[in-house]
Amino acid sequence: MEIIRDIAYFLVFPGFLFTATVGLLASWVDRKVTARIQWRVGPPWYQCFVDFVKLLGKETLVPQGSMRSLFLFTPIMSVASITLVSTFLWIMNGNPQRGFIGDAIVILYLLAIPAISVILGGFASANPLASIGSSREMKLMLAYELPFVIALTVPVVQSGGSIQIGQILAHQTESGMVAASWSGALAFAVCILCIQAKLTLVPFDMPEAETEIVGGPYIEYSGSALALYKLGRSMMLFTLPVFLITMFMGGIRPSSPMAVLWGTLKYSTILVITVLLRNTNPRLRIDQAIRFFWGPVTVLATIAAFLALKGY
Numbered sequence: 295m296e297i298i299r300d301i302a303y304f305l306v307f308p309g310f311l312f313t314a315t316v317g318l319l320a321s322w323v324d325r326k327v328t329a330r331i332q333w334r335v336g337p338p339w340y341q342c343f344v345d346f347v348k349l350l351g352k353e354t355l356v357p358q359g360s361m362r363s364l365f366l367f368t369p370i371m372s373v374a375s376i377t378l379v380s381t382f383l384w385i386m387n388g389n390p391q392r393g394f395i396g397d398a399i400v401i402l403y404l405l406a407i408p409a410i411s412v413i414l415g416g417f418a419s420a421n422p423l424a425s426i427g428s429s430r431e432m433k434l435m436l437a438y439e440l441p442f443v444i445a446l447t448v449p450v451v452q453s454g455g456s457i458q459i460g461q462i463l464a465h466q467t468e469s470g471m472v473a474a475s476w477s478g479a480l481a482f483a484v485c486i487l488c489i490q491a492k493l494t495l496v497p498f499d500m501p502e503a504e505t506e507i508v509g510g511p512y513i514e515y516s517g518s519a520l521a522l523y524k525l526g527r528s529m530m531l532f533t534l535p536v537f538l539i540t541m542f543m544g545g546i547r548p549s550s551p552m553a554v555l556w557g558t559l560k561y562s563t564i565l566v567i568t569v570l571l572r573n574t575n576p577r578l579r580i581d582q583a584i585r586f587f588w589g590p591v592t593v594l595a596t597i598a599a600f601l602a603l604k605g606y
Contacts, residue, residue, distance in 0.1 A: 398541075
């Protein structure tokens with residue numbers, strides 16, 4: 295019975311089906327708000343679902359000279375890792391005691407897999423433009439991971455050095471949100487910038503810049519493989535804010551309607567910030583992004599970690 299329950303967790307709720315549904319709705323909100331800012335009407339709420347189903351029905355073409363198995367496996371790897379992260383986060387938000395020692399580190403590694411899958415898929419396609427996009431994705435990943443990890447030490451330090459998400463949530467229940475402190479606010483701002491880069495949204499969309507390299511790593515993808523990549527991006531748009539809410543804003547407790555409403559407001563706040571950043575900034579060059587993350591963002595994350603050690 296436990297095996298059946300775990301499979302249901304992974305495939306239905308709070309795993310793949312739930313994360314995919316909410317992620318596609320979040321993508322619609324992103325597209326709708328972007329359209330309204332640009333004085334357009336925008337798509338209906340079901341458009342993202344229609345686009346996904348339409349791509350599933352198209353033929354998946356594999357370019358000549360590519361590494362076929364790796365080319366087709368990387369989209370699956372991306373979606374699977376995001377599903378695991380979402381499942382872990384929601385289970386631990388519902389019952390913090392169900393976590394395990396070091397689960398925060400495991401989730402941190404799993405969150406890196408989608409970017410790695412894009413890098414591998416682009417290089418496997420044997421397309422020169424895809425290789426350029428993959429190299430940009432790799433450089434961008436090396437840029438934002440450093441401040442992201444440093445910033446995440448703040449909730450760890452504030453919870454007494456625990457790398458278990460359940461204990462971080464318990465600490466916030468007793469002492470208040472991590473983001474309400476000086477160190478937590480700075481670290482939270484750093485993480486917002488880092489998830490913008492993880493999502494490769496403007497101003498950090500240089501790996502797939504359509505006006506420059508025609509989609510970058512995705513240029514050779516079509517059909518169900520492209521559908522999975524797009525679905526993974528939508529799922530990330532839901533999962534990454536939930537991770538920040540868990541680490542910095544006390545989590546989302548599905549214990550009562552008011553708690554769910556409060557959690558929804560937290561998520562909506564992060565989503566709005568993400569959409570605003572996307573629509574109010576120009577695209578950076580990859581060298582500018584590296585200097586930005588290794589420079590002021592890393593300094594800000596380091597200051598936040600220092601303040602956390604001093605009790606602020």
